[in-house]
Amino acid sequence: METIRAVSLTKTYGQGELAVTALSDVSITVDSGEVAALLGPSGSGKSTLLTALGLISLPDSGSLWLEGRQVLRDGRPVGDLAKVRRERIGFVFQKSNLIPFLTARENVSLALEINDRKGREVQARVEALLRYLDLGERMDHTPDELSGGQQQRVAIARALATSPAMILADEPTAALDSVRGRNVMELLRRVAREQRTAVVVVTHDHRTLDVFDTIHEMADGRFVEPSVDAASAS
Amino acid sequence: MNLAWKDVAHQKLRFLATAAGLGLLFAIVLAMGGIYQGMIDDATLLVEAAGGDLWLVQRDTRGPFAERSVVPLDLEQRARVVPGVQWSRAFTTTTLQRSHRGQRLRATVVGLSWPDPPPIALEQGRPLRVGHGELIADLSLGLALGERLTLGGDEYVVVGTMRGVLASSGDGVIYVTNQDCARLQSYQPPEAVRQAREARQQQIEALPLAVGAPLRRQVGEQDLTAGLLAQPMVQAVVVKLAPGYSHEQVKARLAGWTDVTVWSTEEQRQLLLQGVVDKARQQIGLFRGLLAIVSGILVALIIYSMTAAKTREISLLKLMGARTRVVVAMVLQQSLMLTGLGYAMALLVARVAFPAFPRRVVVGTEDLLLGAAGVVLLALVASAAAIARALRIPPTTILAG
Numbered sequence: 001m002e003t004i005r006a007v008s009l010t011k012t013y014g015q016g017e018l019a020v021t022a023l024s025d026v027s028i029t030v031d032s033g034e035v036a037a038l039l040g041p042s043g044s045g046k047s048t049l050l051t052a053l054g055l056i057s058l059p060d061s062g063s064l065w066l067e068g069r070q071v072l073r074d075g076r077p078v079g080d081l082a083k084v085r086r087e088r089i090g091f092v093f094q095k096s097n098l099i100p101f102l103t104a105r106e107n108v109s110l111a112l113e114i115n116d117r118k119g120r121e122v123q124a125r126v127e128a129l130l131r132y133l134d135l136g137e138r139m140d141h142t143p144d145e146l147s148g149g150q151q152q153r154v155a156i157a158r159a160l161a162t163s164p165a166m167i168l169a170d171e172p173t174a175a176l177d178s179v180r181g182r183n184v185m186e187l188l189r190r191v192a193r194e195q196r197t198a199v200v201v202v203t204h205d206h207r208t209l210d211v212f213d214t215i216h217e218m219a220d221g222r223f224v225e226p227s228v229d230a231a232s233a234s
Numbered sequence: 235m236n237l238a239w240k241d242v243a244h245q246k247l248r249f250l251a252t253a254a255g256l257g258l259l260f261a262i263v264l265a266m267g268g269i270y271q272g273m274i275d276d277a278t279l280l281v282e283a284a285g286g287d288l289w290l291v292q293r294d295t296r297g298p299f300a301e302r303s304v305v306p307l308d309l310e311q312r313a314r315v316v317p318g319v320q321w322s323r324a325f326t327t328t329t330l331q332r333s334h335r336g337q338r339l340r341a342t343v344v345g346l347s348w349p350d351p352p353p354i355a356l357e358q359g360r361p362l363r364v365g366h367g368e369l370i371a372d373l374s375l376g377l378a379l380g381e382r383l384t385l386g387g388d389e390y391v392v393v394g395t396m397r398g399v400l401a402s403s404g405d406g407v408i409y410v411t412n413q414d415c416a417r418l419q420s421y422q423p424p425e426a427v428r429q430a431r432e433a434r435q436q437q438i439e440a441l442p443l444a445v446g447a448p449l450r451r452q453v454g455e456q457d458l459t460a461g462l463l464a465q466p467m468v469q470a471v472v473v474k475l476a477p478g479y480s481h482e483q484v485k486a487r488l489a490g491w492t493d494v495t496v497w498s499t500e501e502q503r504q505l506l507l508q509g510v511v512d513k514a515r516q517q518i519g520l521f522r523g524l525l526a527i528v529s530g531i532l533v534a535l536i537i538y539s540m541t542a543a544k545t546r547e548i549s550l551l552k553l554m555g556a557r558t559r560v561v562v563a564m565v566l567q568q569s570l571m572l573t574g575l576g577y578a579m580a581l582l583v584a585r586v587a588f589p590a591f592p593r594r595v596v597v598g599t600e601d602l603l604l605g606a607a608g609v610v611l612l613a614l615v616a617s618a619a620a621i622a623r624a625l626r627i628p629p630t631t632i633l634a635g
């Protein structure tokens with residue numbers, strides 16, 4: 001089943017001579033349970049594509065369907081995008097993006113609370129998630145008391161908490177050593193399998209490419225023929 | 235989970251320090267208001283304490299609070315029999331400055347009509363029982379119950395104390411009988427009298443014999459009789475109207491008396507406020523206004539920068555798709571917590587410190603409620619700007635570095 005269907009996304013930053021075309025006519029589909037990699041040199045538009053798919057920074061034009069429902073029509077929002085974000089999308093970014101004054105447990109609960117989900121069951125779910133991510137002992141610590149990898153796992157727990165239709169991750173392993181980076185990637189893959197979540201990951205780390213089902217490579221704001229393919233990597 | 239509270243709890247010390255700073259500022263604004271009100275209260279306390287509705291003062295003067303006013307003591311009796319007068323009481327006051335137990339004692343002495351003095355609210359002790367030699371003192375003067383002190387050549391004993399009875403000068407009040415007050419007023423230390431007499435004697439002796447002889451006799455007689463024959467003088471007489479009589483009715487009757495001018499109590503109050511404390515009052519009022527503005531700006535700045543410091547968190551909340559109200563509630567609740575705690579600290583400071591101020595600080599419940607309302611309003615207005623900023627923070631901010 002198609003979770004994401006993006007058609008002809010374009011985005012230009014700046015104007016006139018300074019204009020940078022970050023996305024030009026990019027189309028992509030990601031199925032549920034699929035783990036897709038976004039490769040490409042710096043400045044090729046990977047993050048721009050991810051934020052467009054995540055409805056964070058809208059493209060100038062193009063359309064987007066999420067779980068069959070249109071959410072962007074010619075670059076314009078259809079419906080309440082904040083609602084779509086909080087209910088259906090999970091985000092993980094390069095640097096830890098946790099709220100510094102909340103504990104691990106609270107950071108994860110927050111994703112549920114902004115969806116009006118509170119109470120015992122929610123707490124139980126949060127604890128189960130954190131344990132699943134091997135954070136059972138660190139639940140009541142704030143981000144500054146956690147290692148980079150632990151923070152990243154909390155962010156993943158938060159992204160998973162609402163059982164979103166898709167998870168978007170921008171270089172989630174950049175701050176981690178290769179072993180931990182690999183662990184995170186395998187975790188995302190497991191989640192995709194078990195929960196039928198579509199996962200899109202921007203990565204520079206070619207050593208983990210075997211984890212992905214599909215590989216998209218970008219250059220100058222458009223997709224190019226991948227220099228490596230998932231099959232050969234694995 | 236309350237985000238505002240979690241953030242505050244995460245940086246308790248900083249929050250407490252900020253609240254304490256604000257608290258001091260609020261306390262100063264409260265103090266200014268209290269000092270302002272205190273000055274008004276002090277200035278008019280003697281008029282208020284005297285009770286009554288009309289003031290009979292020396293003809294063509296504005297009364298003892300503005301200038302020298304002398305009326306004979308028997309005016310008290312004369313006024314009492316006028317129809318429409320419920321009671322009349324002589325008013326005397328004098329200032330006292332002397333050293334007592336090695337400390338400077340400055341007091342405003344006020345006379346109570348005797349016999350039948352008006353009731354005085356006492357802190358300790360009892361009212362005056364005899365017409366001479368007893369006094370009731372404000373606690374600010376540091377006189378203890380039962381303490382004896384020599385005033386005007388006579389010994390007085392402190393029989394009662396009261397709290398917060400200050401004259402417009404800020405000095406504590408001492409109540410004695412009118413007779414004692416008059417005595418204190420006209421008292422001159424024997425040494426001063428002797429010196430003055432000697433000086434005059436020498437002047438007279440220096441004159442040629444023919445001129446000097448009759449003068450010599452005269453001076454001697456004056457000294458002898460002055461204290462004995464003079465009718466006791468007081469500064470004013472306060473009159474209370476009987477129920478059912480209007481100011482005008484009684485005033486019209488008294489207007490015929492050639493030796494007095496009649497003022498209403500309200501006129502005396504206004505006179506005191508304008509003449510004695512108006513400038514100081516205006517200055518304090520102005521200062522208080524400025525302080526209120528300054529603390530308003532400060533609170534706004536603090537709340538604004540508190541929000542600005544949370545730009546990343548707010549951006550993240552937006553990225554996660556949090557509703558606008560989650561962000562608004564966080565900013566609003568935090569500014570209310572900050573100003574609320576600040577105000578609570580101000581109240582604490584007021585409670586602890588204000589009674590120790592050298593001048594009276596009058597902060598009524600009404601002022602406190604008004605202050606609380608002002609603080610809440612301030613928090614809301616200051617938050618408005620911060621919220622406007624918070625809502626403009628894009629969700630992408632968190633992604634940029």
Ligand SMILES: Nc1ncnc2c1ncn2[C@@H]1O[C@H](COP(=O)(O)OP(=O)(O)OP(=O)(O)O)[C@@H](O)[C@H]1O
Pocket residue numbers: 013014020021022040041042043044045046047048049
């Ligand atoms: N906010 C912005 N304003 C102007 N130009 C931008 C902005 N964000 C990105 N760009 C430009 O758009 C192009 C694509 O940027 P993008 O961040 O998508 O690249 P990227 O592939 O994620 O690179 P990296 O691997 O370094 O993260 C770049 O040329 C970048 O300079």
Ligand SMILES: [Mg+2]
Pocket residue numbers: 046047048170
């Ligand atoms: Mg990028």
